[in-house]
Amino acid sequence: MTQNPAAQPGNGEPELTDEPQFSIDTVDDAAATPQTELPWAELGLKENEYTSIGEILGRRPTAAELAMYSVMWAEHCSYKSSKVHLRQFGDKVTDRMKQDLMVGIGENAGVTDLGDGWAVTFKIESHNSPSFVEPYQGAATGIGGIVRDIISMGARPVAVMDPLRFGDIDHADTHRVLPGVVSGIGGYGNSLGLPNIGGEVVFDSAYQGNPLVNALAVGVMRHEDLRLANASGVGNRVVLFGARTGGDGIGGASILSSESFDESKPSKRPAVQVGDPFAEKVLIESCLELFHNELVEGIQDLGAAGISCATSELASNGEGGMHVELTNVLLRDPTLTPGEILMSESQERMMAVVTPENAAAFEAVMSRWNVEYSWLGEVTDTERLVIDWDGETIVDVDPRTVAHDGPVYERPYQRPSAQDALQADSFRASAGGENLPATAEDLGAAVVELMSSPNMADKSWITNQFDRFVGGNTALSQPDDAGVIRVDEESGLGVGLSTDGNSRYTYLDPYAGAQLALAESYRNVATSGAVPMAVSDCLNFGSPEDPDVMWQFSEAVRGLSDACQQLEVPVTGGNVSLYNQTAGQPIPPTPIVAVMGRFDDVSRRTPSGFQRWADGQAIYLLGT
Amino acid sequence: MSTESPLIGSFSASPAQQLDGARIGVVTFPGTLDDRDAARAVTLGGGTAVSLWHGDESLHGVDAVILPGGFSYGDYLRAGALARFAPVMNTLIKEAGAQQTSSSPLPVLGICNGFQMLTEAHLLPGSMINNDHLKFICKDQVLRVENTSTAWTAQFTADELIAVPMKNQEGQYVTSAQELEQIETEGRVVFRYVGDDPNGSRNRIAGVTNERGNVVGLMPHPEHAVEAGYGPDDATGMRNGTDGLTVFTSVVSSLAGGQQ
Amino acid sequence: MPTIVVEVMPKPEILDPQGKAIANALPHLGLTGFTGVRQGKRFELTVEGEVTEEVLDSARKAAAEMLSNPVIEDVVSVAVAEDQQTA
Amino acid sequence: MPTIVVEVMPKPEILDPQGKAIANALPHLGLTGFTGVRQGKRFELTVEGEVTEEVLDSARKAAAEMLSNPVIEDVVSVAVAEDQQTA
């Protein structure tokens, strides 16, 4: 048992003064006290999961190990309910779909070959519930997180997009949430110098208690700059850099109490995370300099599961072993316990693997950008992830069991009994359907009514709060159907992107609805003039423990994967957001689909809508 | 059939005069965003862009300096407030400021965040506060060029109307009544907003110059209006506006001619 | 006119990026004696007439519900301004 | 650790858009007793060791040269914090 070492030198933030008081639960302690009860349920683990951790380890977990397993086995990190369905994205592939795929599902973001030595990486993710709790910071850190995924592939982020769903436009809660979400997206994205090239805003009372904030980032790189999240090269050093680690995202004090078997009072932990776009901007620039100078062997962003995720993923994707001294982590709050440090979700951090020869050059880049860093440990060939606290071992696990071999559930699903009635309930059969507008006047009025619906109306009141010019490479953005970014200034090589989703279609028929989302996004990209190449999706659904919701989910994935195979565009990555419900009422199933396409020359991009400069041009209607 | 979409100008197309002699420094601060854009604009304007670093006191012998837009230090505290204390700014204040006695003081252009830095450094009068509507705003903006005697505006015609993007949150220009009067009577308003006032700036001022006319700051972004296809809309088509390019050709030719 | 001053600071456990940036910049001014900076807000509410307990209560309500964001900020004080403060 | 509090307010003659927006919004909270609102800044500088007159001088320098912009703002006060403030 050891005390927390003395507080580290300040970085300009006042030290929290509470005396750190907790005991350390070492691996030896765990072996010696097999009967000690750990609060696995409070950490969100199920009894069978806790039992299987014990079986994996051959002993009870330490408090720190329990912290790691609990965050890594949580739904949003382990995909334990969705995994069995998501496999279809990898299974239903044709040769053509693999042709330009450099990195597929499983890494931080997929990578597609764009030709001429260029590659593009993009991904869409959700930040729904944090944005409901604290709209500005929730949305801001949503942008921050997805951008770090892109950086961690070795790419320079070049644009963002933001599909949004809110409740009724007149509802008081929408008035609370929307302005914060919009200014959070702008506040963070604008400060990073990333043009916002599109998104969606949909108002529907079905999202009243659970608005959706999805965020997409796209980045480009030269082929040789591609980096993966793996810790290879025994003896290479592991470094954590960027912001300091605080108590962010570790919620209540449950884990703390699990570690303080004494009665010391838990100190306060933040209820929300505050984003620091400036820290992220210097992190981007310093990472690009690291990539350019070939100073990192592997790199991983710190997302939801923080150091737990970064260490276990880097270790299990690489040579298989890593040894870390956790007291080397620079802290914003010196009262954090080891378990809390492992779970912390503090923003704007990255972890990298650096050869000893490159360590000095790495440090030079950090000091040039004034980024804090600390060396945590090294890559080993033990196939174990070993974490020490002041020299005593508190974690000794097979990293694969944390990062990859978590529980997998075949959740029961069933077509809802009400689905038939729902589909039969058509507009034509309703009262409104009997009085369809017939005269020119009525039709005109109907068009005006439609146009004035907030879902159809001009969105510039929102999009004008986003910078679309920064970078000087935006060839299309709002109000066009697809955003277009020039990648190569010499050749005009570029990409077009669109995000789409229609939850009403998906509610009526999840299989077809997901396909329609893909079709719409594909069309938007194709009509801008790009050749669609790859897909990323964010699957926003209710609770997987509800068989009706699970049916919607499985049908949507089946539909989307079938459609991708049909159109021969691979899903390269994405995100699943489950448990979007309030008071037992799930949101309508909302798969958001992003398609990325390639332009050999963006000067051939076609704007949507009739252009005021195009007087006298002919109008055609194509399709059925 | 003439259904061809508007074409985007080629990046490599060079302007009529190529005056490689003019070396124009573009400073990067932590949080600077538009440095690459400013450098591209310098190149398109016929000059040679030289990147300068906030932590380096030396201006490396450049003939003019651009402080580009962005969110230096996150715009924390006040926009431009922390960048003003960077080592490069100490040199810039000496070379461009009032104490400078040489006959051709260094031309300096501050765009958006750069303008905010120049007011924080008191190289330019006034200051910027939050927009009156309290929001970040990104839009095409029409400006009137009211002073064509600076190195940065020499090639505009007097009172020429130009369209360039503007995008800022702290862009409302304020100053004391007395100073405002002085700026106006001395003809030091360089750019003025035309049309609806976008942010509540005093006298719709979008850009000003110092007494000697070598330092110019403006909130909108001429460097985002230099390439057809990526700029604001103009009379010829969507995103075709290149009015901002004249700022860069102006300084290049002013430097070449050695005139101010 | 009487003035009520409301002071709001970021919660201690919450990251304060502004304060951090200022702390890092102070040494450029030659000032190295400060170990940390946090930036909060100060509001002056002017009142027509007398500052009754009722008015102070309204100010407290304004502080809690509008001038601060309770998720990330604490109201440090709500008080009637002494007459003329100076630096 | 001792703390020095620096308070900065917009100059009276400078329009304060945030303050104005808050003043306009207060009636929505049912608070109508305030005739005006101005929003300024409050900084807490932490000091290692004692607050000597020299340290206070540095804080005044920081307040005048970095924490405020004299064109638009006034430094209202620079003072050592009383021990525990509460609302």
Ligand SMILES: Nc1ncnc2c1ncn2[C@@H]1O[C@H](COP(=O)(O)OP(=O)(O)O)[C@@H](O)[C@H]1O
């Ligand atoms: N949240 C948002 N962020 C960025 N751009 C958006 C957002 N919402 C809508 N847009 C953009 O505004 C334009 C119009 O949007 P929308 O009315 O949804 O178009 P459509 O109905 O044709 O899909 C599109 O260019 C779209 O990308």
